[in-house]
Amino acid sequence: xxxxxxxxxxxxxxxxxxxxxxxxxxxxxxxxxxxxxxxxxxxxxxxxxxxxxxxxxxxxxxxxxxxxxxxxxxxxxxxxxxxxxxxxxxxxxxxxxxxxxxxxxxxxxxxxxxxxxxxxxxxxxxxxxxxxxxxxxxxxxxxxxxxxxxxxxxxxxxxxxxxxxxxxxxxxxxxxxxxxxxxxxxxxxxxxxxxxxxxxxxxxxxxxxxxxxxxxxxxxxxxxxxxxxxxxxxxxxxxxxxxxxxxxxxxxxxxxxxxxxxxxxxxxxxxxxxxxxxxxxxxxxxxxxxxxxxxxxxxxxxxxxxxxxxxxxxxxxxxxxxxxxxxxxxxxxxxxxxxxxxxxxxxxxxxxxxxxxxxxxxxxxxxxxxxxxxxxxx
Amino acid sequence: xxxxxxxxxxxxxxxxxxxxxxxxxxxxxxxxxxxxxxxxxxxxxxxxxxxxxxxxxxxxxxxxxxxxxxxxxxxxxxxxxxxxxxxxxxxxxxxxxxxxxxxxxxxxxxxxxxxxxxxxxxxxxxxxxxxxxxxxxxxxxxxxxxxxxxxxxxxxxxxxxxxxxxxxxxxxxxxxxxxxxxxxxxxxxxxxxxxxxxxxxxxxxxxxxxxxxxxxxxxxxxxxxxxxxxxxxxxxxxxxxxxxxxxxxxxxxxxxxxxxx
Numbered sequence: 001x002x003x004x005x006x007x008x009x010x011x012x013x014x015x016x017x018x019x020x021x022x023x024x025x026x027x028x029x030x031x032x033x034x035x036x037x038x039x040x041x042x043x044x045x046x047x048x049x050x051x052x053x054x055x056x057x058x059x060x061x062x063x064x065x066x067x068x069x070x071x072x073x074x075x076x077x078x079x080x081x082x083x084x085x086x087x088x089x090x091x092x093x094x095x096x097x098x099x100x101x102x103x104x105x106x107x108x109x110x111x112x113x114x115x116x117x118x119x120x121x122x123x124x125x126x127x128x129x130x131x132x133x134x135x136x137x138x139x140x141x142x143x144x145x146x147x148x149x150x151x152x153x154x155x156x157x158x159x160x161x162x163x164x165x166x167x168x169x170x171x172x173x174x175x176x177x178x179x180x181x182x183x184x185x186x187x188x189x190x191x192x193x194x195x196x197x198x199x200x201x202x203x204x205x206x207x208x209x210x211x212x213x214x215x216x217x218x219x220x221x222x223x224x225x226x227x228x229x230x231x232x233x234x235x236x237x238x239x240x241x242x243x244x245x246x247x248x249x250x251x252x253x254x255x256x257x258x259x260x261x262x263x264x265x266x267x268x269x270x271x272x273x274x275x276x277x278x279x280x281x282x283x284x285x286x287x288x289x290x291x292x293x294x295x296x297x298x299x300x301x302x303x304x305x306x307x308x309x310x311x312x313x314x315x316x317x318x319x320x321x322x323x324x325x326x327x328x329x330x331x332x333x334x335x336x337x338x339x340x341x342x343x344x345x346x347x348x349x350x351x352x353x354x355x356x357x358x359x360x361x362x363x364x365x366x367x368x369x370x371x372x373x374x375x376x377x378x
Numbered sequence: 379x380x381x382x383x384x385x386x387x388x389x390x391x392x393x394x395x396x397x398x399x400x401x402x403x404x405x406x407x408x409x410x411x412x413x414x415x416x417x418x419x420x421x422x423x424x425x426x427x428x429x430x431x432x433x434x435x436x437x438x439x440x441x442x443x444x445x446x447x448x449x450x451x452x453x454x455x456x457x458x459x460x461x462x463x464x465x466x467x468x469x470x471x472x473x474x475x476x477x478x479x480x481x482x483x484x485x486x487x488x489x490x491x492x493x494x495x496x497x498x499x500x501x502x503x504x505x506x507x508x509x510x511x512x513x514x515x516x517x518x519x520x521x522x523x524x525x526x527x528x529x530x531x532x533x534x535x536x537x538x539x540x541x542x543x544x545x546x547x548x549x550x551x552x553x554x555x556x557x558x559x560x561x562x563x564x565x566x567x568x569x570x571x572x573x574x575x576x577x578x579x580x581x582x583x584x585x586x587x588x589x590x591x592x593x594x595x596x597x598x599x600x601x602x603x604x605x606x607x608x609x610x611x612x613x614x615x616x617x618x619x620x621x622x623x624x625x626x627x628x629x630x631x632x633x634x635x636x637x638x639x
Contacts, residue, residue, distance in 0.1 A: 023462045049461045053454070054487035061451035061484070065427070065458025068445050073462065091448050197443040197459070199466055201422035207437045209428075209446035 003178035008143040008168065009034035011179045012076070012102060013042065015150035019186040021072035021100065022048025025062040027055055027081060030114040031170040032104035035076040056081035060088030060101075067097035068208045070196030072154050072189055076102035078170070079120050080111065082128065089163060090129030094210040094225070098157035098192070100150070101135070102166045104173035107336035115336025116170035116257055121313035124167050125285045132222055134229045136164045136236060137284040139255040143177035145282075151186040158190035160232055167284055169309065171257045171338060232286055239288035243270050244277030247300035250351060252278045253292070253318050254307040257338060262307050265344035276348060281314070289321040296322035304328040305351060307344055309337075388412035390421045392441045401594035401601025404432060406558040407500055408439055410568040411471070414575055415442065424467040425459055427452040429481075431473035432506040450481025453488035456495040467578060469496040475505045478514040478538050485544070489584050492549040496574045497586040499540060502593040503612060510596030514538045517611055522596070541588045541621050550583045550624040557590035557618055559605040570620065583624040590616055 006014070013035045016024070022043055026036045036052065043050040049066075053059035059075050066073040077085060082103045092099060103124065107117035127133045136156050140146035146168055153164040197206050212218035242259075243266035254262045259280040266278055279295060281288050295301055303326050306315035312330045319328055331347035333339045387393070390412035398404045415421045424442040428434055430449035437444030447455040452470035460468040477485050477499050488495065504522055505511040511524040515537045519528040529537075541555045552574055556567025567589055574585035590612050592604035599607060 025458060025461075051457065051461055051491075054483055057451065058454045058457075058484055058487060061448060061454035062458035062461070064447070064451075065445060065455035065460075066462045067458070068425075068455075069459060069462045071462050073458070087448055088451075095446075197425045197445055198463070199423040199425060200441070200443050205437075205441055205443050207444045207446070209437065209444075211434060211446055 003180045005176055006143065006179050007034055007174065007176050008146055009104065009173040010038040011143050011147050012150055012166070012168070012173075013038040015147040015181065016074055016100070016154075017042065017046055017048065018181050019072065019151045019154045020189055021074050021154055022046050023066055023071055023073040024049065024075065025051045025053050025059045025066065025073070026075050026077065027053050027059045029056070029078045029081045031106055031116075031173050032076050032078045032102065034173070035102065035104070056084035057087065060085035063099050064088055064092050064095070064097065067092065067099040068095075068197045070192030070198070072098075074100040074102070076104065078104045078106045079108050079117070079123075082120060082123065086123070086129035089135065090127065090131055090133055091210050092163050093133035093135065094131065094221070095208050096161040097163070097208070098154070098161050098190075100153045100157055100164050100166065102150075102168065105167065105169040107334065113336040114170065116309060116338055117334070117336055118169060118256060118258060118309040118313070119311075119334070120167070121284065121308070121310060124165055125287070125317070132225065134162075134232070134285055136160065136162060136232060136286075137167050138164065138238075139167045139282060139284050140172060141256050141259045141280065143172060143175065144179050144183065146172055147179050147181060148184040151184045154189070155187040156236065158187070160228060162228065162232070167256065169257050170336070233289075236283055237286050237288040237290060238282035239291050240278075240280040240282060242266065242278040242280060245270055245273070245275040248275045248277035249300055249302045250276040250305060250348065251295060251301055251303075252276065252305050252307055252344075252348070253281070253314065254278060255281045255284060255314065258307050258309050261339050261341055262344055264341040265348065268341065268345060269348060274348075274352065284314070287317045287321055292318065292321045293323070296325045301326060303351060305348065306330050307339065307347070308332045309339070310334060388416045390415040390424075390441050392439055394438045396439055397435060398432065399595040401592065401604060402432070403502075403558045403591040404436075404500060406564055407498065407589050407591060408436060410558070410564065410571055411469070411498055412440060414568060414572045418572070418575055418579065420467045420575065420579070423465070424469065425463075427455045427459070427468070427470040429470070429472040429476040431476045433471055433473060433500065434507070436471055450476050450479070451484055452476065452481065453484040453493070453495070453497065456497075457488050457491070457493045460493060460495050464494070464581070467496075467575065469498060469575070471498045472500070473506070474499070474501045474503065474513045474515040478540050485540070489544045489551055489586065490547050490549050492551065492584050494578050494581050495584065496578050498571065499586055499588040500591045501540070501588055501616065502591040503537070504593050504596045506593050506596055510593075515540075517615060537615060539616060541586075541616070544586060545622040551622055552577045552583055552585040552620070552624060553622040554586075554620040555588040555590070555616060555618050557608065557613065559590065559592065559608040563618065577624065588616070590618070
């Protein structure tokens, strides 16, 4: 199929339909509202279900009810809405229901702002609601990748009976890019007849619940979930390496939109002969731990720089999974500001020995917008 | 002489013993729902939604598929299920704290969207599971652990009449209030429950039956005194009967609001 120019939010909605998920429950919130607007138009055309819920609480709990049928269902929201949905995420994960949540992340905390951010990294990768639970979290950095993630998300949700979160940001939701829906194949929806609530017709009743009053039963359930997360951690780590001239001495870690900006910075610096590369986690949970551990052991890798659109969240996983073998610095913009390639280049130059960049020194980038990327001490 | 069965456990009820306190009327409400599911032949295509509260474990007593909702969210769960499986019968079973307090928004909007679900709303004017706290339906002056000198309407407001509140919505619905304090009213209430499920089955409208119920343990009364207290105190504030039906919904709306359609 020819590529089609689409806005990220609309492409995400269309991708879901192509993945066989035509049941959607949501509440409007900027900057993801176009997902709902697109699907309000589109779902009736394909015989699907669109419900505008009374709140994100309503939408996410409708998802619980709908996912209990075993059918492919999904919702989308943005940061403050995901906070409200965190109640349902805890229940849905405990009840082991397959479904997909999209977070088109905006700047927080509180009402924050409506511009792009990655401030929900902790929220997405740790249990955002109560209790021990994990989501599978995929972070696209282009509209095409958002489409691909949407289409595999339902298969992953089916496979593990666990909610999957697409962690996009306001930039990916709002920008228009060419997309090809045929670039990725989606699997056939799994057979959920052994547990789905479809009516006890000629079989024992199915109960979908999360209450375990007996602590031993609850512990056993938690152990079961932990085993599942271990399996997910073993099999679902995804990352991309980008750039470098053979033996990069500095590795940038960045995901989503921040990684995109870093790619531009790396192209410029690689062009000047500066050997640096990007490590881009695609799965935020599970974090690509094996790959970054190996990378951190290489002698030529002298240091890491985590570039994020927040105050430094993923850097904690970088520290954890590189076991602090090499120095790790941070550069970030917050409040809805996307870092510019020039800022990232400056941050990189400040970390490298003078000789590495002296030959290719350029006029200084705008200093006012640059924060000194001092290594964080926590 | 061959024996003839004249009374038995409904198929829609399991054989499990309930965990309810002696004298609690949840068991009666359960049975009325189960009898209706049997009589309408719906059990095998019914999905129930349990609340958080005393009846959280009601899926152990009903013999049909069941979901266990988050506190107050049962109408949203039921909405999700019914919208993706409109051929099923979906009902939520909720208490007064669950439905009228933490789940106030969910019930309001499910009713207003006209979801084709049935809600069984058990109102015993108190939080039972947590040990007798003030509910949105606790009567003025009623003593609970969080209103130790009695509900003060100046501070806590007046009890919410959910049947009346939802009946003001323009969207057609079947909304009624029954009670299980007496056999006569149990029978009348069962007829309301039957109507509610029938409206759902015909895809007509949202339906809710509020059931006045007792809580001897947290009211601190014997079961007999509890039914007497319900009759003398709850019914005057929560009058029984159907308040809204899909038939004549426009006239009903005009009568309630003074606004012509």
